[in-house]
Amino acid sequence: MPDYKFYYFEVRGVGEPARMAFHYGGIPFEDIRVPQQEWPDLKKKMPQGTVPCLFIDNGKIKLSQSSAIALYIGRKVGLAGRTELEMARVEEAIATYKDLYTKMADYCYTMTGFKDMDKDELYEKQAKPVSAQYFTLLSKMLKKHHNTFVASQKPTVADFFFAEYLSSVNGFAPELFKGHEGLLDYVKRVHSIPQLQDYLKKRPKTAW
């Protein structure tokens, strides 16, 4: 098996789905959580100047972009869709996740201390309308799969992206889930996957 070094910050964020896919499949990897003070030096080694980044075979291959990494590992462990249509649903879901993430980024970064903007204004102008739109859409996507997972009746890496994100948002703005309680059941469903239990117990607790 090639050696895997996975670089990301000391948060869950957009890197956590790849970590979960590794653990789900029992694939050994080095989980390198980069402290902020080490980042300026390390940044130079990253092809896009970004993390997450996966180094394969002692860095001979470096793969950037959270979705590409999660799908790459997801494919090896049965978490990237089993049919052509399921694969498309996984990609559709991850793209939807990214839209949601981008549209609520200022609010979420402000609430978790990575940005310093007006949180009340962002709550009204960003968090409320964007969550209303996307939480409704997400519920519809789940319903299509009998309220199991977002892209299939089996879990995929797309669920890992959504579960970690919703979990974070619920930590600092639980009231956004009023009327969308099914999404919190969904998070629990993802976090009940047997293959993840060991990891979920031991992983560092972070707000994001």
Next chain:
Amino acid sequence: MPDYKFYYFEVRGVGEPARMAFHYGGIPFEDIRVPQQEWPDLKKKMPQGTVPCLFIDNGKIKLSQSSAIALYIGRKVGLAGRTELEMARVEEAIATYKDLYTKMADYCYTMTGFKDMDKDELYEKQAKPVSAQYFTLLSKMLKKHHNTFVASQKPTVADFFFAEYLSSVNGFAPELFKGHEGLLDYVKRVHSIPQLQDYLKKRPKTAW
């Protein structure tokens, strides 16, 4: 073969790569170019309220998100990567394209008349720094594949995303390509793919 109806606006934009993949593979499809005045009604039929959207089997299946659609068709016609690593490189490239697209969106929308913002300010604050960063990155990605295509030495749908975008940007801000002339050769390379010639000749000419 299932019937395919592809909905998008009367532009190339993020819908063009799927159209190109259909034509590349010789897969028949209905290419529905929605005039702006018909959009409010049609929007209600779209699962995410967005286009591009692909209706399969008389709308029994509706697939949203430009990347998911392009990859779905791309997989059927050999344009989505031939190995696990190539598939990852295609997804990495499309995710990179989306970052670039998002970061330069205000400028590009203003230049093509879809937004009315200060174009000079956007040129300085957005177009110049973002294009400098991403054009350099894109050249590096091409170099990795011997200056052929972005995710492999063979074309993939990721090239269709980049070629259409670069082509548009070159239309309204050719000076951004100074020092990045290789990218214009790359666009020509994509637009020289034999399987695309018939379509490229007859497709409507649009600025975006």
